[in-house]
Amino acid sequence: MSMNDLSTSKNTTVAVFDFDGTISDRHTFWRYLRFIAKPHVFWPSLLPLGLTITNVVRKKTTLMDGRVAFIERFLGGMPIETEKKYAADFIAGPLKDWIRPEAVRRLKWHQAKGHKTILVSNAPENYLVPWGQSMGFDHICGSRLEVVDQRLTGRIDGKNCVDDEKVRRLREHLGDLNDFFIYAYGDSTGDHALLEVADRPFYKNWYK
Template sequence: MILAVFDLDHTLTKRESLLLFFCVVRGWPRFVGGLVRLMPAIARYALKQIDNQRLKQAFCREYLGQWERSTVTAWGERFTDRYLWGMLRPAAVERLRWHQAQGHRTLIVSASPELYLRPLAERLGVDGVLGTRLVTVAGRLTGEIDGANCYGPEKVRRLRELVGELGGYEIYAYGDSRGDRELLAIATHPYYRCFGP
């Protein structure tokens, strides 16, 4: 079995998606106001006092906490169609289509929320999604991350959880950052910031 695993931000897309998603969902004035309130957490992250999971959780609490999940899911659909689709790299999509034409199993594995990874995967015909999950209580998002941020070693753990032992697979992995290092390390064919030899 052959797996083709793609990161999202700066791999499938030309730019970061999460901050844009927050801005689209909450509107520009509310987004800027949130950034002001988040400055202490951003400063602590810059000083390496907190990790990227705690920083992301602070952002999710600020922008998504207490929103109805159905509302944010609908925003994820709109965000995919109006913004994310236009951010895709043609070379990345071409490589994805090549894998699909070969009959390879394709996955998006990203630290971005599954709320908008899933609609993108559906539109691209990708076989599965592994992303950051958010806690829902009584139909509302709490702003808490469910488990670990899908970053670094968590990408590999989640991949094993989905498909089982990886030794029986030939894996093509595409990534662009430190958060993809572990995923690229276990790949048979690792591609860092490129889509072919």
Template sequence: MTQLPTVAAFDVDGTITTRDCVVPFMRRIAGTHRIVPRLGVRPDRLVPVIARRDRDRLKALAAAAAFRGRRYDDLCAAGAAFAEMVHERWLRTDTLEVLQRHLADGDRTVLVSASFEVYLRPLAALLGVDDVLATRLDVRDGVVTGALDGPNCRGPEKVVRLHEWLGDRSGVRLVAYGDSAGDREMLADADVAHWVTRDGKVA
């Protein structure tokens, strides 16, 4: 029986990295002193989002506060510098070893994350990963509008994006790695699922 080719899908924040990357990147771009006042300008939007614990909508509001009106080229340059810092300081050695084994075996690899694509693409290049499925920013005429380009890439959206990227899902053996509630759907969809624990274990 011919074995199906393996695709290894990795969440990023807390799975490949030791910490969240979204908030530090937004702070690096805009600073907390700018993001918080901008979020507070429209309490009629912010308060219901917090009350509902709507993480996707809160992410969209925070992205608008941090990135709206910025040149996309400048943001890409900042994303590349941020990716280098993450690569140097914030990678988990245990998951990195697992990723490197997949690469050595010739498996296709992909990052599937709610983090922003603008810094995950250069991080993927540093890691040798084939592709990135992540949260995108809407850009018009070279300027970030402040909106997201499509849904936040977490929960069910990870499965949607992954299936679109794979094409024929039945033609591969999908191995997935995640560490949070936002990864559960992707892990449930995988042929082999690994829960990456906080104490340095890939279970």
């Protein structure tokens, strides 16, 4: 069966995009934390995390565990309404300059074709969802930050949205993936599971 035959044999075409490094031209989350803390506070605040950072570099601590330490350091205890305002300012400010025009053109191509578009990223939903909604994505899922009593706890709610978790979230939303013709766009090892379930995977070549 040819690729064209395969695409017409399935009910719906879906385009799934990673965010950091795929739509954006850089990783955004630590820059979001820097944006919130302000650079003159952010960099000195890393000193207590020195051992964690060293252990991540030496692979004694996973990158995801190291990430949680950053979240706790900079977001733990913050009221959600305060963080929501930071997210809106981040989207309107630096984030808009980090979006690849080629990726936006590809997204709009899918939308013009009537394809269902989904954003699946390890970036937190706090800014990923409002940004994705502004771009017309049909569904958006990312890592979720835990909230208790209207404040961020500094922990992740559930699992980081990376690797197999991206596929699980996709199945949670779509159901049987075999019913869909899937384009997938990613740029890192955290996207490999997603790319493996795609009919048309694009790894670091989403612009072609």
